[in-house]
Amino acid sequence: MDGKRKAIVGEIPGLRRYARALLRDADAADDLVQDCLERAFSRLDNWQTGTSPRRWLFTLMHNLFVDGVRARKRRSELVAGAKLDTQEVTRAPEQNGVLDLQDVLDALQEVGSDRRAAILLVGVEGMSYAEAAEILGIPTGTLMSRVARGRQDLREILDVARRRRILKAVE
Secondary structure (H helix, E strand, O other): OHHHHHHHHHOHHHHHHHHHHHHOOHHHHHHHHHHHHHHHHHOHHHOOOOOOOHHHHHHHHHHHHHHHHHHHHHHOOHHHHHHHHHHHHOOOOOOHHHHHHHHHHHHHHHOOHHHHHHHHHHHHOOOOHHHHHHHHOOOHHHHHHHHHHHHHHHHHHHHHHHHHHHHHHHO
């Protein structure tokens, strides 16, 4: 049992990174990680010894995230809450590299949640298409399509953001 617990604890940094990228709210991300760990520890028997817990944990977290999104949509709080939170927290970065990163993070939040999850698992967490597809519970081809379309959405959003910055500089 201790080996399983240590393996799960070793995956916490990746879980936190994924949760923060999905939610862009440190407190909500920590809550999601906590919920995921609670579920994982309560269901240790579902994880097969000898395999990495990574896929299993990310699947648990993704399912918790999707359940949360569905619940917020039912209560019609998702859009209003996200707009207010991002306006209060954002500030102009001081360096160009940070500015580019902030642009990407902002653009990523405008990408649909299905495509965003696919991009995060493949691009940030470095998972294979097959692993990410299994975590999201979709066929590999669907995942590949979501990643490609998500990347295209990001390019378009970033292009618009850069044009706005140029126009502001000219004014």
